[in-house]
Each structure stands twice: as structure tokens, then as C-alpha cells.
Amino acid sequence: MNVLFIGADNGTARHRSLALQRLGHRVVPVSPYAFLPHNPLVNSWVFRTGAAFLGSHIRRRVLRAVGASCFDLVWIDSGELVDASLVRELKRRFGTVLNYNVDDPFSPQYGTRFRLYRQAVPEYSLLAVVREPSVAEAKARGAKSVLCVYRSADEVAHRPRPLSAEDHRTWDSEAVFVGTWMPERGPFLAELIERGVPLTIYGDRWHKAREWPRLKSHWRGPGLHRDDDYARAIQCAKVCVGLLSKGNRDLHTQRSLEVPFLGSLFFAERTSEHLALYKEDEEAVFWTGAKECAARCLELLSCDDQRIRIARSGQKRCIANQTLNEPVLRTVIEAALNSQ
Numbered sequence: 001m002n003v004l005f006i007g008a009d010n011g012t013a014r015h016r017s018l019a020l021q022r023l024g025h026r027v028v029p030v031s032p033y034a035f036l037p038h039n040p041l042v043n044s045w046v047f048r049t050g051a052a053f054l055g056s057h058i059r060r061r062v063l064r065a066v067g068a069s070c071f072d073l074v075w076i077d078s079g080e081l082v083d084a085s086l087v088r089e090l091k092r093r094f095g096t097v098l099n100y101n102v103d104d105p106f107s108p109q110y111g112t113r114f115r116l117y118r119q120a121v122p123e124y125s126l127l128a129v130v131r132e133p134s135v136a137e138a139k140a141r142g143a144k145s146v147l148c149v150y151r152s153a154d155e156v157a158h159r160p161r162p163l164s165a166e167d168h169r170t171w172d173s174e175a176v177f178v179g180t181w182m183p184e185r186g187p188f189l190a191e192l193i194e195r196g197v198p199l200t201i202y203g204d205r206w207h208k209a210r211e212w213p214r215l216k217s218h219w220r221g222p223g224l225h226r227d228d229d230y231a232r233a234i235q236c237a238k239v240c241v242g243l244l245s246k247g248n249r250d251l252h253t254q255r256s257l258e259v260p261f262l263g264s265l266f267f268a269e270r271t272s273e274h275l276a277l278y279k280e281d282e283e284a285v286f287w288t289g290a291k292e293c294a295a296r297c298l299e300l301l302s303c304d305d306q307r308i309r310i311a312r313s314g315q316k317r318c319i320a321n322q323t324l325n326e327p328v329l330r331t332v333i334e335a336a337l338n339s340q
Helices: 011-022 040-049 055-066 084-094 115-123 132-140 165-171 185-194 212-218 227-235 255-261 272-277 290-301 304-321 325-338
Strands: 002-006 026-030 073-077 097-100 126-129 146-148 173-178 199-202 219-221 237-242 266-269 285-287
Touching: 002 011, 011 026, 011 073, 011 325, 026 055, 055 084, 073 084, 073 325, 084 097, 084 115, 097 115, 097 325, 126 132, 126 325, 132 146, 146 325, 165 227, 173 227, 173 290, 185 199, 185 212, 185 290, 199 212, 212 219, 227 237, 237 255, 237 290, 255 266, 255 272, 255 304, 266 290, 272 304, 285 290, 290 304
Parallel strands: 002 026, 002 073, 073 097, 097 126, 126 146, 173 199, 173 237, 199 219, 237 266, 266 285
Antiparallel strands: none
């Protein structure tokens, strides 16, 4: 199929665009973010106002980029910059227009950020979401068809890398957390450190944490935005701590799939979705609260055989679950085409 992909040209959106190509589709990527100045003020404006006064500008630029091309399907990733009139026009021209969003666009924590997305909900052929509550919320806003899927690791970006001695010198750690600072994460990681966990932290904005004086010596650097750096940091860690975003109502995250697929031990909060994805203590290890987290982490670090066995079983389960981009994207497209 000829697929028009409207989404960011970075991060997991780019992974999905490339995965569609691996599935055999001819993909034309158009990034709406490329039509805006790259500076913090614009980013703040989009986040705080829901791209106020920018919808018509993005619409004109996208349609100009599309020109007279013909497509069998339009995949809109996120959609925070795409207004309802653009979705209607794309649907008029090409028939099927779906939206895939890994954020929590109906969550109050985002305020008006997803204003355009919410207004466009009734226009889409299909909405693909990654949280069960979003299904009812989308339908309440007039969605014609909604599909809830697990997030997915990428077969290429998150494939295990061969590791050199230099990789181990650069990236080895005992327990690692890779992620952005959030208010609830500072106290939690500080308590792990106080309880003796040899923790390494990578991520942005950690200097904002009230606990920064206690965390600073454990912070090794900003967010790992290069796929190779991220993969090696995960692979070279004995235990990979997974934290949820409370404001996003997460019951699983990207790390829930990426860490096991990379072959490392996934060590995260005990939730219904994590328990559905992996057998506890056989394919992943779960905890509730910092006290249990610290105790289980120290136990795992003292037992290499158990840790390696669970990590290998988790990788096999991740593959068996098909929580990878290619099968998930294929499912989303089939559902969109069947919704017509």
C-alpha cells in the first residue's frame, strides 16, 4: 500500500514509520513539526495552548507537501498538530485515516495540549490507543472505531547489539533507570539509594528534583536519544528499573517491551498489565513500593543465574506476545481498513 505517515521524524514515531516500510508499504513521511520553528517558546505554546492558531498553518503545509500524490491509507501519529478539517480533507482524498497515539490525550494532566486531537476524534476512521480507559473516553467524544493495543518494541531499534569490552567499560551498571524526571520519581529513587541500591540514572530534567543533592552522584547523563546508546545502556545493566507515569495512567510503558526484547531483566511496578504480559519471577520481576523494590533488587544483584534466567525467559515471552512494531502495526492497519 501507499501510506502517508504524518508524525515526528524522531523517537518511537520514526520507528513506526520505518516498521511500516519493513512491512512492505511505500511510506511517505511528513513531519508537521518541521513546519514550525524549532525553539522552546514554540514547544511551550503547543503544549500550553493546544497549538492555538497553528492548525490552519499546519493544514496548508501538509496538503502542499502531499500535492497530487495518491495514498491508500493515512497514518497520523500523535495528532497534536492535526486539526479536524485536515483529517476530513485527507479522508475525502484517500479514504482511510487512522490515528495512533502513545500519550494519554484525554488525561487532565495535559490540559489543552491535545485540543486539536480531541476535536478531530470523530473524523478518524480508527483511533488506536494504549490505555483501556481511553477507549470509552474516545467513544464519548464521537470516535467511530477504537482499538486498544499494547505499546511495542521495535525489531531494529531495540534488537540486542553485540557488546565490546569498550561498551562494557562505558555502559556497565548494576541497576539502571532510564527516564525523565517526574515529581513522584525523585523521592522513589532517593529511597532506593538510601536502602543501598547501586543505582545509575540517565534522563533529562533531573536537576529539578528536590532530591537532586542525593541523586546527583548517581546521575550519569541526559536522556539516551540515540538508539545505540539506549540499547547498550539497557543491555549492560544487570537490572533495569521500570517506573510508570502516574499522570499518564500507565499500567505499562515502552520499557515494558523494550527492556525484555533487548534481553535484559525487566524490574517494574506490579500492575494488571505487567502481570498479563509476563509471569512474575519467571519472565520479569515486579514490586509494590520502594521497600520491596530495593529488597528484590539487592536480591537479584546477588544471584547472577536467577537474573540471567529470568531475563532470557522475558525476552522469549516478549517475542511470543508479538508486542513488536511490525505485528502491532499490521493489526492496527487491518482494523482501520475493516472499520470502513
